[in-house]
Amino acid sequence: MASSAACDAVQQVLEGKAGMDRWAAKGAIQLALMDGGLETGSVTVDEMRAVVAELLPRQLETQKVDQVAAVCDEIRAALGRVADGPVRDTVDRVFQRLGR
Amino acid sequence: MALLVLVSVLLCSAVGTLIGARLLDIARRTHQLPELLIGTAIFAYACLALPALLAMGLPGVSPSAARALQIVQQAANDTALTALILFTWRVFRPDAGWARWAALAAIALGLFASWGSVSVAPNAAGGSAMPPEVRPYVSLMMAIWGGAFLWTGLESLRFHAMMRRRLAIKLGDPMVCNRLLLWAIWGLGCFALDLVNIACNVAGLDVSRHPAPLLNICVQTSLSSAVWYLAFFAPESYARLVRAA
Numbered sequence: 292m293a294s295s296a297a298c299d300a301v302q303q304v305l306e307g308k309a310g311m312d313r314w315a316a317k318g319a320i321q322l323a324l325m326d327g328g329l330e331t332g333s334v335t336v337d338e339m340r341a342v343v344a345e346l347l348p349r350q351l352e353t354q355k356v357d358q359v360a361a362v363c364d365e366i367r368a369a370l371g372r373v374a375d376g377p378v379r380d381t382v383d384r385v386f387q388r389l390g391r
Numbered sequence: 392m393a394l395l396v397l398v399s400v401l402l403c404s405a406v407g408t409l410i411g412a413r414l415l416d417i418a419r420r421t422h423q424l425p426e427l428l429i430g431t432a433i434f435a436y437a438c439l440a441l442p443a444l445l446a447m448g449l450p451g452v453s454p455s456a457a458r459a460l461q462i463v464q465q466a467a468n469d470t471a472l473t474a475l476i477l478f479t480w481r482v483f484r485p486d487a488g489w490a491r492w493a494a495l496a497a498i499a500l501g502l503f504a505s506w507g508s509v510s511v512a513p514n515a516a517g518g519s520a521m522p523p524e525v526r527p528y529v530s531l532m533m534a535i536w537g538g539a540f541l542w543t544g545l546e547s548l549r550f551h552a553m554m555r556r557r558l559a560i561k562l563g564d565p566m567v568c569n570r571l572l573l574w575a576i577w578g579l580g581c582f583a584l585d586l587v588n589i590a591c592n593v594a595g596l597d598v599s600r601h602p603a604p605l606l607n608i609c610v611q612t613s614l615s616s617a618v619w620y621l622a623f624f625a626p627e628s629y630a631r632l633v634r635a636a
Contacts, residue, residue, distance in 0.1 A: 327564075328556030338562055344559040373442045382550045383557075385482050386567045386574075390625055391417055 294331040297339035298324075299364050300373045301309045301347075309351065309362045326350075333381045336370050345365060396605045400445055403612035407437020410619040425482050428544070432474035439467035441612070462509055469505040473498050473519060475539050483546035493542075497535050506531040523595075530592050537585040543576025547571050569633045571624045577618040584611045 294302070298320060305316035323346040324331060330337055343366050351359045378384075411434025420428035442466035447457055476494045484490035507528035551571040557563035584607050591604040598604040621629055 326556060327560050330554030338557075341560050343564050356494065380425070382425070382571075383554060383563060383567050384481055385423075386570045387564060388417060388421055388423065388426060389414065389429065390566055391568055 293360060294338045295334050296373045297334055297336045297370060297378050298331045300369045301339060301343070304366045304369050305351075305356075308365045309356045310350070311354070311356065319347070319354055323347045323350045335375050336373060340367065340370055369389065392524045392602050392605055395609050397445070399612045399616075400441055400608040404437050404441045404445075406616040406620055407433050410623050411435075413435055414623060425478060428474045428478035428481065432471045432478060435474065436471035437469045440464050440471060443467065465505045465509050469501050472501045472532075472536060472539060475543065476501075479539065479543040479546060483543075485551070495497060497538060500531065501535045504535065508532065518570045526592055526595075529598070530589055533585055533589045533592060537582050537589065539623055540578045540582035542578075544575050544580075544582060547575035547578060565634050565636070566625070566630060573618045573622040577615065577622075580614050580618075581611055584614075597621070 301320055302313075302316045305311045305319065306313060309316075311319065321331060323342050324334060326346045327338075327342050329342065334342070343363055347366070348359050348363055351362060356362060410434075411430050414426050414430030415434060416430075418424075421591055443460045446452065446466065447460045452460070473553060476497050480490050480494040491560050503523050505528075506527055511522075511524045511528065548571075551568060555567035556573055558565060558568060587607045591601065591607070592598055596604060625633075
């Protein structure tokens with residue numbers, strides 16, 4: 292499954308500003324998303340902001356990334372410049388509609 | 392026992408018809424496939440399959456009427472099963488090739504079991520509600536229902552766990568998380584009860600008359616009524632309780 296626009300934006304920052312290689316960046320994002328109960332293919336910009344606030348810093352620290360706070364600021368700025376792609380009909384959206 | 396079964400089945404039929412119609416109304420408004428499938432599954436089962444099954448067992452039903460009721464019951468039952476399988480596939484595993492093939496295989500087996508039950512029943516000897524010739528097809532149908540319950544229950548439980556992690560970082564809706572849990576309880580509960588029904592059928596008990604399977608039907612229909620009501624038509628007091636927890 293292709294990753295979402297929010298996911299790609301975070302990966303670009305981790306590769307460009309944090310000096311992580313592609314697979315390390317992907318792994319850190321994947322683990323943070325798993326901790327948050329989210330998936331790379333459907334995570335939205337707003338959801339990714341919550342992950343960056345609550346979960347990603349811990350993942351970056353375990354991977355010995357320098358200046359985690361500055362990297363996270365860069366990620367927040369990058370997320371401000373991307374928009375969500377076409378909305379996928381995810382499980383939570385379906386079960387949200389079923390209770391209307 | 393007969394009265395208990397009658398009350399629980401009628402209650403399930405009424406609640407399911409109401410909830411199924413409500414879900415179909417949501418589908419009419421949103422034009423989305425998942426609500427159409429789940430609405431069809433619950434409506435066909437509760438509004439057609441259950442009452443037809445109940446009516447077949449009534450005293451004084453003529454053979455031709457019983458035959459018509461059996462066809463209605465099998466058609467509705469198979470429609471409900473097909474819709475439940477398609478719902479689980481489209482909602483939980485839309486991109487998985489194995490899920491598509493598993494869904495198609497289960498639907499084909501369900502059609503075969505329905506066709507077998509309907510085609511064998513009129514030729515069966517004796518006046519039993521469950522002639523021996525029909526039992527293999529009934530067991531097959533129960534096994535497919537069991538697989539469908541297990542699949543939807545496990546998928547729902549998996550997503551419920553994910554939703555709990557989302558709630559921990561202040562994402563998601565507690566009602567959606569609870570709805571997934573209720574759907575998982577329904578799927579796994581019905582799977583366990585379905586296993587009992589299969590065992591009764593294999594043991595040669597008349598599923599429509601023996602107290603053990605009848606009690607099982609009571610529990611299954613009562614569970615369905617409660618879960619459908621709380622999941623899709625939750626009263627405000629229940630919603631407040633969930634949000635506060």
